[in-house]
Amino acid sequence: MKSGITILLLFVMLMQILSRAFIVLDYQLNKDYIGEFLCINQSKPELNCEGHCYLQKNLKKAEQSENKSTQQTLKIDFPLSLPVNFTCSFSQVTPIQTFIFRYLVGHPVRYLAAIFHPPSYS
Numbered sequence: 001m002k003s004g005i006t007i008l009l010l011f012v013m014l015m016q017i018l019s020r021a022f023i024v025l026d027y028q029l030n031k032d033y034i035g036e037f038l039c040i041n042q043s044k045p046e047l048n049c050e051g052h053c054y055l056q057k058n059l060k061k062a063e064q065s066e067n068k069s070t071q072q073t074l075k076i077d078f079p080l081s082l083p084v085n086f087t088c089s090f091s092q093v094t095p096i097q098t099f100i101f102r103y104l105v106g107h108p109v110r111y112l113a114a115i116f117h118p119p120s121y122s
Contacts, residue, residue, distance in 0.1 A: 019062050027055045 015022075027034060035053035043048040 016066075019066070020059060023062055024055070027051065027058075040075050 012032050031051060034054050035049070038054050039049055039051045040053040040057070
């Protein structure tokens with residue numbers, strides 16, 4: 001499940017990054033059709049546009065949508081006070097087991113020489 005979501009998110013990020021490349025690829029694949037039917041400068045054959053105007057328009061539109069998506073920010077409003085009808089009830093909990101701590105009076109326990117070994121520099 002996690003790997004599927006990860007692959008999906010990576011695919012979406014790649015699509016956003018490569019959106020311009022897809023626009024140019026689409027133009028290259030359909031250059032004849034775009035030049036003949038979708039070109040804005042069809043009435044001016046002396047410009048030899050061949051659909052470059054259509055390509056520029058699509059690239060500009062993609063750039064504007066990219067800029068618009070980066071400028072959008074996430075706004076989250078947090079309430080400054082709790083709601084008026086907020087109620088909270090506590091029930092008394094009885095302990096399951098009580099612990100009694102006793103301190104031993106006497107001399108401190110010495111460290112065990114078998115366990116403690118200071119570092120040696122040899």
